[in-house]
């Protein structure tokens with residue numbers, strides 16, 4: 001039996017126990033058995049002496065934490081988004097960062113499409129009306145919304161998830177797809193998606209349903225604010241499954257109240273889990289708590305990939321999805 005000590009790792013957020021078990025042959029594992037993340041000071045305390053950490057997306061990995069945890073060599077997030085991690089600071093300290101792309105693409109696209117459809121067809125608004133006992137009779141224009149089939153789908157951010165949404169729109173719903181992204185897709189990728197690159201302003205003016213799927217960075221903070229919303233059609237919907245902070249939520253609430261756009265679907269919020277209270281006062285909005293990737297198979301796949309990354313990175317293997325190789 002080897003007398004060599006196993007490296008220590010921290011699983012900073014409760015996840016599937018059988019997936020955590022896969023870490024135990026390789027590491028001394030400490031787990032958070034609660035669904036809640038730890039306060040930052042507690043996270044730093046528990047990271048002392050740990051070579052690796054599995055995080056769930058909400059944990060903040062910044063210079064202060066890195067300086068306070070010199071043993072830390074690998075940060076493995078089960079999310080695809082990593083705006084909570086200061087990757088350059090990790091790279092400067094030789095700390096490897098891995099994320100979990102691809103495994104959540106289709107599930108997240110399903111949800112984005114569902115949220116867009118719910119906004120267009122006023123599903124949440126009409127359900128609330130029913131629950132309040134206000135339905136007295138059928139009427140011609142009651143909760144009449146806008147069509148999704150045949151409409152123009154606008155996508156801001158045409159990465160993997162954006163393309164998966166475009167595929168649903170073009171192939172399933174006969175939509176014309178327009179998109180804006182830093183780089184244009186090659187023509188052979190655009191053609192089957194019925195997709196056309198346009199300037200951001202044209203995207204805003206032309207889209208019947210605009211879906212945001214771009215990664216967050218300070219450069220795109222409030223990229224959708226009052227000015228941009230005013231360019232959109234009054235019949236248009238806006239769906240955000242990307243990150244809070246991309247949309248100015250206060251401006252969005254005002255635009256929805258004023259009828260500048262017809263409806264919105266939000267899964268992410270600036271400062272979440274807190275919500276701008278104005279969002280709760282407008283009826284024409286569907287609100288969900290950051291669950292776009294939350295199907296059981298996908299959350300298992302995300303957790304599994306994060307564990308695979310941690311094992312490979314700390315046992316001399318090649319992590320499947322490194323961010324700063």
Ligand code: DGY
Nearest residue numbers: 057078079080081293
């Ligand atoms: C992701 O994977 O980035 C999702 O938003 C969950 O955080």
